[in-house]
Amino acid sequence: MAKSAANIGGNRRGIGRWNVAARIIAAIPANYLVTSLAAACLARLLAHGLSVNPAExxxxATLLSFAIFATIALxxxxxxSVTRLWLWLTVTAAICGGILWLSLSMGERL
Amino acid sequence: MKEGLRQSMALLHTWTGLLLGWLLFAMFATGTSAYFQDEITRWMQPEITGSADPVASAEGAVRFLQRTAPDAVSWYISPPNSRSATTQVYWQPGDGKKPARRGETSAVLDQSGKEVSTRETRGGFFLYRFHFDLHYMPVIWARYLVGVAAMFMLVAILSGIITHKKIFTDFFMLRFGKGQRSWLDAHNVTAVIALPFHLMITFTGLVTLAVLYMPWGIAANYAQTSTYQEAVFGKTEEVARSGQPAPLAALGPVMQSASAHWGGKRVGYLRVTNPGDTTAMISVTRAPEGAIGSRGEEVTFNGVTGKPVGQSMAKGAALATESVMIGLHAGRFAEYGLRWLYFLSGLGGTIMVGSGLVLWTVKRRTKLPDPSRPHFGFRLVEKLNIATIAGFPAGIAAYFLANRLLPLDLAERADHEINSLFLTWLAVFVWALVRPSARAWPEMLGLVAVLFAAVPLVNAFTTARGLPASLLAGDWLFVSFDLVMLALAAGFAKGAHKATRKRVEAPRTTRRKPQEAMTA
Structure with a gap:
């Protein structure tokens, strides 16, 4: 089915199969990774940066994660540009991952 | 650039809607029916009539449990609410015994605490559980699958909104004739009218199982999920029995005290731990109909003295939001007016998914190189569409019919009711595979209409609570159920009629085309 999706895309916009494959990988597995990092990062920032109750x-973060996932998928x-898309995803993942790593190395989890 | 965006969003809408559309159709259909799961259960247990007093029922349940499971770790008692007439009890057996079967540690009781003698059925509860647990597969996989489908749905809705204007002006109006337009109209009307509902129900559906799908927000702050759960729901430590027997406090005053705590709202269910022991505790949870939030407040009482000893913490903004989101999804708070609106919106969602699936084939049929011999992918979608849009409703009708027609003393009767649903679904699928699609559509839609129309008829012949009798008795639950069955039958009959007419028209247009070509 992805094949015919690529064909339709190819017919209309002159984008090929690899372009669609790169977008699908970005939209599902990479998206899940970035969203998970963002959710974890946000949970840490709220709890430790703004002293929100950790459960809250x-x-x-969990509630927002579904909106984040849907937005990235769109x-x-x-x-x-697929290149720009992957660049954005990589930068976001690096920033969230970095903050998460810093935060976890500074304070233990409950 | 804007054109490009709309086109890629249309593409996204098409494929996210299609790939798990068949599962989404079944989820929407069972989810919609689950708004009336108590009523469906009552229809499927026609032996039970009237209503019951919650306090007397809870005390009856205690008498039953003292006889049946005096040494249990805990008892769970759901007294009858405004929509049911029976008490559900289940218990966790003492000394670590695991029950072999579900039925061995649960019972349905009447007000006096006697097990009700009714046909064995899982009723509306089965349809509710299928909505997110599916069937014949491990629950955990089902829930992941359902979550992926829900996320596809959310993306399909959002991309559909972005595409929306373009859909109206460009894609369809100019290209297609009236026959195909009606599918598009069905899709657009059901999508747009109930759009806030679709968005709400899909997002909140994800939230109901959020911890399963997105555990990382919690994992970031808690090394163990149990620490988080204790912080939110309070500690549920198991206290060992002291071994000194003590009579359980009367439940009536306990329920009244809890109710007074919530400004008169009703009790939803009770949990008794270490019953009959000096360490006994009674936790009382507010009825879900009392407020939108799903996580009902809880008051705990000493099980011997009946004095309150604690209550659940007040929730912060995020937890309250989560609780309200889940409550909005399940709609347990809804009175009958709102409940019908939920039902109709869900029905609209089911039609939206179904018509969207049909649109996929309608849009592509005219573009096929040879419409009489479509490629494999097209045929697969067409067959799955028939199997799902006709097959699943046929299965639900068969589930209700089996409830009335299977012998009452049949072993594992409840399972056979469920099997009837899936066997009927399978039969329609096989029929769709064997027959040409253009014939299978009207035949199977017609079959669904006949099956739904048969439900009130069979009900009238096999019980004393047929439509005329329920009308005379003012039994609005049974009247409504039978009328909904007839309305569904009428809807599917109309669909079958339309599908037949299209088949008659189809050869005529193909015959006309060569003539037009010649005159031109």
């Missing part, structure tokens, strides 16, 4: 912070197909 975790739930806030951008994965909405952005014109």
């Amino acid at each position: 912070a975790s739930v806030t 951008f994965a197909f909405g952005l014109r």
Whole structure:
């Protein structure tokens, strides 16, 4: 089915199979990774940066994560450039992952 | 650039909607029916009539449990609410014994605490559980699958909104004739009218199992999930029995005291730990109909003295939001007016998914190189569409019919009711594979209409609570159930009629085309 999706995309916009494959990988597995990092990072920032109750912070991050995932999924197909898409994802993952790593190395989990 | 965005969003909408659309159709259909799961259960247990007093029922349940499971770790008692007439009890057996079967540690009781003698059925509860646990597969895989489908749905809705204007002006209006337009209209009308519902129900559906799908927000702050759960729900330590027997406090005053605590709202269920011991505790949870939030407040009482000893913490903003989101999804708070609105919106969602699936084939049929011999992918989608859009409703009708027609003393009767659903679904799938699609559509939609129309008829012949009798008795639950069955039958009959007409028209247009070509 992905094949015919690529064909339709190819017919309309002159984008090939690899382009669609790169977007699907960005939209599902890479998206899940970035969203998970963002949710974890947000939960840490709220709990330790803004001194929100940790349970509240975790739930806030979890609730927002579904909106983040859906938004990234839309951008994965909405952005014109696949290179730019992956660049954004990588930078976001690096920033969130970095903050998470720093935060975890500074304070233990409950 | 904007054109490009709309086109890619249309593409995204098409494929996220299609890939798990069949599962989404079944989820929407069973989820919709689950808004009336108590009523469906009552229809499927026609032996039970009238209503019961919650306090008397809870005390009856205690008498039953003292006889049946005096040494249990805990008892769970759900007294009848405004929508049911029976008490559900289950218990966790003492000394670590694991029950072999579900039925061995649960019972359905009447007000006096006697087990009700009714046909064995899982009733509306089965349809509710299928909505997220599916069937014939491990629950955990089902829940992951359902979560992926829900996320596809959310992306399909959002991309559909972005595409929306373009859909109206460009894609369809100019290209297609009236026959195909009606599918598009069905899709757009059901999507747009109940759009806030679709968005809400999909997002909150994800939230109901959020911890399963996205555990990382909690994992970031808690090394163990149990620490988080204790912080949110309070500690549920198991206290060992002291071994000194003590009579259990009367439940009536305990329930009244809890109710007074919540400004008169009703009790949802009770949990008694270490019953009959000096360490006994009674936890009372507020009825879900009392407020939108799903996580009902709890008051704990000493099980011997009946004095309150604690209550659940007040929730912060995020936890309260989560609780309200889950409550909005399940709709347990809804009175009948709102409940019907939930039901109709869910029905609209089911039609939206179904018509969207059909649109996929409608849009592509005219573009096929040879419409009489479509490629494999097209045929697969068409067959799965028939199997799902006709097959699943046929299965639900068969589930209700089996409830009335299977012998009452049949062993494992409840399982056979469920098997009837899936066997019927399978039969329609096989039929769709064997027959040409253009014939299978009207035949199977017609079959669904006949099956739904048969439900009230069979009900009238096999019970004393047929439509005329329920009308005379003012039994609105049974009247409504039978009328909904007839309405569904009428809807599917109309669908079958339309599908037949299209088949008659189809050869005529193909015949006309060569003539037009010649005159041109």
